[in-house]
Amino acid sequence: MTKTPTRRSALKTLAATTAAATTLPMWARYSQAQTSEPIRIGFQVHRTGIGAAYGRWYDRTSQAAVKLINEEGGINGRPVELVAEDDGTDPKRGAEVLEKFANQSNCDIAFGTLFSHVVIGSAPRAGELKLPYFVVSEGHHVASGMLNRYTLQPGITDVKSQVQAMAPFVNQNLGKKVTMIYPDFAFGHDHRDYFSAATEAAGGEIVAKIAIPPTETSFTKYFPQIPRDTEVIYHVMVGPAVLTFVKEMGEFFGPSRPEIFGFIDSLEAVDLASPGLEFLEGTYFWEGNPRYAQADQSEHDKFYRAAVGVDENGASVSDSKDISTYSHMFGCWETLFTIKAGMEAAGYTGPADRAKLIEAVEAMTDMPLSREHPQGAKVFNGKTHQVFGHQYITKVTDGKLILAHTTSIEDTLYPDETDYTTQSF
Amino acid sequence: MSRAVALHLGLIAALFAAQFVLPTYHQGNVARIMVLATYAIGYNVLFGYTGLLSLGHAMFFAAGLYGLALPIQHLGWGAGPALLSGVAAGALLALVVGLLALRTIGVAFMIVTLMFSQAFYLSVLLAGTWTRGDEGFVIPAAKQVLFGIDLATPTTRYFAALALFSLALLATLALVRHPFGKTLIAIRENEERARMLGYDTFRHKLGAVVISGAISAGAGAGFALLFGYAGATFASVQYSIFPLLWVLLGGAGTVIGPLIGTLFIFYLIDYASGLTDAYMAVVGVVLVALTLFAPQGIAGELRRRVWKGLP
Numbered sequence: 001m002t003k004t005p006t007r008r009s010a011l012k013t014l015a016a017t018t019a020a021a022t023t024l025p026m027w028a029r030y031s032q033a034q035t036s037e038p039i040r041i042g043f044q045v046h047r048t049g050i051g052a053a054y055g056r057w058y059d060r061t062s063q064a065a066v067k068l069i070n071e072e073g074g075i076n077g078r079p080v081e082l083v084a085e086d087d088g089t090d091p092k093r094g095a096e097v098l099e100k101f102a103n104q105s106n107c108d109i110a111f112g113t114l115f116s117h118v119v120i121g122s123a124p125r126a127g128e129l130k131l132p133y134f135v136v137s138e139g140h141h142v143a144s145g146m147l148n149r150y151t152l153q154p155g156i157t158d159v160k161s162q163v164q165a166m167a168p169f170v171n172q173n174l175g176k177k178v179t180m181i182y183p184d185f186a187f188g189h190d191h192r193d194y195f196s197a198a199t200e201a202a203g204g205e206i207v208a209k210i211a212i213p214p215t216e217t218s219f220t221k222y223f224p225q226i227p228r229d230t231e232v233i234y235h236v237m238v239g240p241a242v243l244t245f246v247k248e249m250g251e252f253f254g255p256s257r258p259e260i261f262g263f264i265d266s267l268e269a270v271d272l273a274s275p276g277l278e279f280l281e282g283t284y285f286w287e288g289n290p291r292y293a294q295a296d297q298s299e300h301d302k303f304y305r306a307a308v309g310v311d312e313n314g315a316s317v318s319d320s321k322d323i324s325t326y327s328h329m330f331g332c333w334e335t336l337f338t339i340k341a342g343m344e345a346a347g348y349t350g351p352a353d354r355a356k357l358i359e360a361v362e363a364m365t366d367m368p369l370s371r372e373h374p375q376g377a378k379v380f381n382g383k384t385h386q387v388f389g390h391q392y393i394t395k396v397t398d399g400k401l402i403l404a405h406t407t408s409i410e411d412t413l414y415p416d417e418t419d420y421t422t423q424s425f
Numbered sequence: 426m427s428r429a430v431a432l433h434l435g436l437i438a439a440l441f442a443a444q445f446v447l448p449t450y451h452q453g454n455v456a457r458i459m460v461l462a463t464y465a466i467g468y469n470v471l472f473g474y475t476g477l478l479s480l481g482h483a484m485f486f487a488a489g490l491y492g493l494a495l496p497i498q499h500l501g502w503g504a505g506p507a508l509l510s511g512v513a514a515g516a517l518l519a520l521v522v523g524l525l526a527l528r529t530i531g532v533a534f535m536i537v538t539l540m541f542s543q544a545f546y547l548s549v550l551l552a553g554t555w556t557r558g559d560e561g562f563v564i565p566a567a568k569q570v571l572f573g574i575d576l577a578t579p580t581t582r583y584f585a586a587l588a589l590f591s592l593a594l595l596a597t598l599a600l601v602r603h604p605f606g607k608t609l610i611a612i613r614e615n616e617e618r619a620r621m622l623g624y625d626t627f628r629h630k631l632g633a634v635v636i637s638g639a640i641s642a643g644a645g646a647g648f649a650l651l652f653g654y655a656g657a658t659f660a661s662v663q664y665s666i667f668p669l670l671w672v673l674l675g676g677a678g679t680v681i682g683p684l685i686g687t688l689f690i691f692y693l694i695d696y697a698s699g700l701t702d703a704y705m706a707v708v709g710v711v712l713v714a715l716t717l718f719a720p721q722g723i724a725g726e727l728r729r730r731v732w733k734g735l736p
Contacts, residue, residue: 047702086698091561091658096457100695103450116560117656124563124653128577139560146563185550185657186560214550 038081039074039343041066041336042101042110042131044122049089051115053269054325058112058136059084061329064308065336075343083107091121098122102129108351109339112136112332116186123147130425132354134339136331138162138288140190143386145418149425152361152385155335156288156328157378159187160194161412165391166261166286167198169405174259174284175231176204181222182236184211191236191263212237219245223252236263243276250279260284264291264401268325271315272399280396284404287392288327289375294403304333304374313400330375337372338364338380355425362421379409383419388412428734429680433598436681437591444583454695456583458687459590460647461667465675465683466593467640468668473678474601475633476613480535480665481542482641484522487549487660488515489642494655495555497568504571508646515642516635518545523634527627539665546660561656564649571650582651589647590684593640598680600636609633613678641668674715676724679735685723 043062046055062082070079083105087094094113101107109132113119116139123141126133127148135142135153140160142153170178178199182188188211196206207227212219219241226233237245245266249257260283272280291314293305308329309317316322338361346353346360362382369377378389388409394401440459447455464486471477492514496502502510526537550558569577576585600606608629611619620626649655658664668683675686693711697704719726728735 048705086702086704091654091656095652095654096454096695099450099453103448103453117658120561120563121654121656121658124566124577127566141560148566184553186553186558189553189558213547215547 036078038079039076039348040081040083040105040107041339042098042105042107043082043084043112044087044094044097044101044110044118045084045112046089046114046118047084047086049087051089051118054114054328055086055089057269057325057329058114058332061308061332062112062336065333068307069336069340075340076348080340087113087118087122089115089118091117094118094122095125098125098129098131098133102131107131108348109134109354109357111335111339114138114328116141119151120146123151126150130354132358134335136328136335138328138331143381143384143417145384145420147385149358149385149420149423152358154338154361154364154380154385154387155333156331156387157389157391157412158386159190160414161388162286162288162391163191163194164198164414165407165411166393167195167202167204168411169393169407170232170234170261171199171202171204173405174261177207177227177229177231178204178234179208179210179226179230179232180206180234181210181212181226182234183238184213187238188212188236191234195234217241217244219248220252223249230258232259232261234261235266237266242266242270243274246279247276250276262286264288264327268327269323271321271323272396272401281399282396284393284395285401287394287401289330290392290394290401290403291324291326292394292400292402296403298369298374300369300371300374303371304330308333334367334373334375334378338367341372358425376406377409381416383421384416385420429598432735433594433680436684437587437594440587440590444580444587449579452579452583454691455688456579456586456651458691459586459684460644460651461691462671462684462687463590463593463647464641464644465668465671465687466590466597466680467637467642467644469672469677469679469683470597470600470609470640471633471637472669472672473676473682474606474613475609475630475637476616477630477633478535478669479538479637480662480669481522481538481540481545482637482668483660483662483664484542484545485515485519485638485641486645486648486664486668487545487657488518488638489645489647490649490655490659491549491556492642493646494562494564494649497564498562498655499555504568504576504650507568508571508643508650511646511649512639512643515645516639518642519635519638520631522638523631527630527634539662542660542662542665546657546662549657549660556655556657559657561654561658564653564655566653569650569653576651577653585651586647589643593643594680594684596640601680605629605632610678670712672722674712674722676722676726676728679722679724679728681735682722682724689723 045059066080066082074080085097087097098110101110111134113135114137116137119135119137120141127150133151136156138156138159140158143158182191207230210222210225262285264285264287293312310324311317314324314326342357342361346356348357364380367373367378376390378387380387391407393405395404468482489511493507493511496510497507522541529537549556566577574581576582608624612626616626671686672683676682693708697707
């Protein structure tokens with residue numbers, strides 16, 4: 001049966017065509033949007049709370065990396081936009097911020113968290129929201145299998161690999177009998193457990209483990225617990241008490257001290273020239289990335305340092321008293337370039353490709369020393385979602401941290417504890 | 426049915442209906458707010474109705490949190506029994522703390538509860554082998570299942586939070602209409618007189634501490650179960666201050682005040698943080714203004730100006 005066009009149906013058709021024509025610019029804009037809308041990266045940043053000093057530098061580093069990425073054409077031809085949101089260094093707010101990224105500010109992914117409790121509090125939400133969550137935390141939580149397939153740590157090594165890689169150097173060069181002094185909470189316990197195990201494996205011996213309660217403000221009463229036959233003190237105090245700790249340790253030992261090895265976490269964003277830190281002269285530190293530009297500084301470190309605005313002493317170029325968190329913040333830079341590489345490999349166009357992005361990052365292995373990875377070469381383990389890389393040991397010499405040893409990547413490896421790739425999306 | 430009961434059932438119905446219209450982001454927020462408001466309701470039983478200002482309620486919230494999370498993590502319990510053990514842990518802790526802290530009054534009570542709470546917080550850190558201390562641990566998604574319902578989807582989470590909130594809201598409404606609750610109010614107004622009238626005020630106050638602790642623990646257990654994380658942060662002093670703020674702003678001694686206060690602060694922080702990095706300053710100014718111009722909180726002002734019978 002054929003239908004004769006009536007005046008009414010003709011008018012209807014005309015109206016529909018006109019309506020379609022008037023909305024055409026909108027459709028055109030929409031399809032345009034698919035290709036040139038910015039890629040939005042939700043940046044969970046510690047602006048307030050205990051992590052604020054780290055957050056400030058994480059912010060500067062990330063802004064510098066994004067600026068460079070955009071200057072060089074963005075990701076897949078699209079500009080990148082950082083959507084920063086303060087999490088107050090609080091796990092509850094952290095989870096809320098992730099929800100905001102996913103459901104309110106239309107972010108493609110989330111990135112940037114440092115403090116472990118914020119990561120662990122937020123990660124379950126990332127999994128539920130199916131939001132790729134790139135953390136820069138150095139916690140062992142990712143590689144331990146506690147989190148989920150949506151959480152990855154491709155830009156910074158974890159505490160387990162850092163600590164175990166220190167044991168051979170400490171035992172061979174500083175002494176076999178080690179006394180550990182650490183804060184009595186999870187971070188300190190990680191050091192206690194991983195370092196004890198690695199020291200025993202390396203033929204050393206832990207002669208005492210001195211846990212300092214987190215509320216302690218004076219340490220004098222703990223030093224007499226250090227056994228007389230101690231050859232090396234391993235310390236990893238964090239927070240404002242570290243200045244008191246070092247000063248009191250100096251007063252306790254006087255000129256005849258054992259060898260001392262510490263983690264720079266204690267002194268990130270702290271000026272080594274601060275009064276009371278003179279006692280650290282001649283002691284050793286783990287550094288994630290040497291704060292002071294070294295004699296054999298790579299061109300990549302030089303480039304990165306300049307891009308972020310850090311001088312050769314690890315301070316801000318605009319304020320020599322504003323010390324960076326150099327051992328950690330490179331993780332933001334490297335993670336952002338890994339995200340870029342992952343999105344390009346996955347042909348990422350929008351949230352529908354989030355799973356493809358994760359698979360592309362999981363497929364990564366070698367990350368050579370380059371402008372994108374200025375801290376050093378790395379190997380990414382797609383199964384555990386954790387990257388492994390060189391660690392640096394520096395010695396305080398004339399008030400500066402001078403490189404004494406660089407570990408191999410092999411020193412930092414340990415058997416896989418999980419395989420996230422077996423989890424479905 | 427009185428107007429008060431109708432108001433509260435209406436509030437629950439409105440929250441129920443909101444689930445179907447709220448955008449995803451706000452749906453998630455309101456679910457969280459309802460759990461936190463449950464905590465504030467627990468706090469309000471002691472502070473608003475009994476007149477006892479505690480600075481240590483984080484220990485009850487955290488007792489619920491760990492009372493649920495530890496058996497799940499280390500004993501492989503299911504969510505149902507773990508939820509009960511969370512509430513029981515909070516009630517038991519409240520009984521012990523109440524027996525000791527209620528020997529003091531006023532400022533001393535505040536200090537003693539604060540000290541107990543700090544001791545609890547440090548114990549959580551010291552028991553790091555099991556609690557993972559400040560870092561905390563994730564409650565596996567497979568365990569976030571109650572009566573066969575997966576609580577980790579937005580809709581089920583919302584309704585679970587609503588169920589928890591409704592239970593606490595109706596329970597406190599029943600409490601304040603019950604002679605026991607009326608005696609608590611009498612104690613708040615004039616403890617000497619209540620005692621003179623023959624009421625055993627110590628027992629009543631102890632009952633209030635236990636009820637308050639149990640509701641707060643229920644909120645803590647619910648929070649851990651629904652949002653999948655337990656950590657020592659929730660036992661820290663700021664989580665003792667939050668319910669005080671929520672209740673003060675919403676209106677101490679009103680049944681809907683805790684929800685209003687929690688909702689208000691949540692969105693104030695969320696909104697202000699989008700405007701400026703100094704959002705805590707904005708929040709501070711608003712709090713000072715509210716304290717100056719609405720000293721009885723939002724619901725308290727409503728009661729004063731609009732409806733004198735608001736429970």
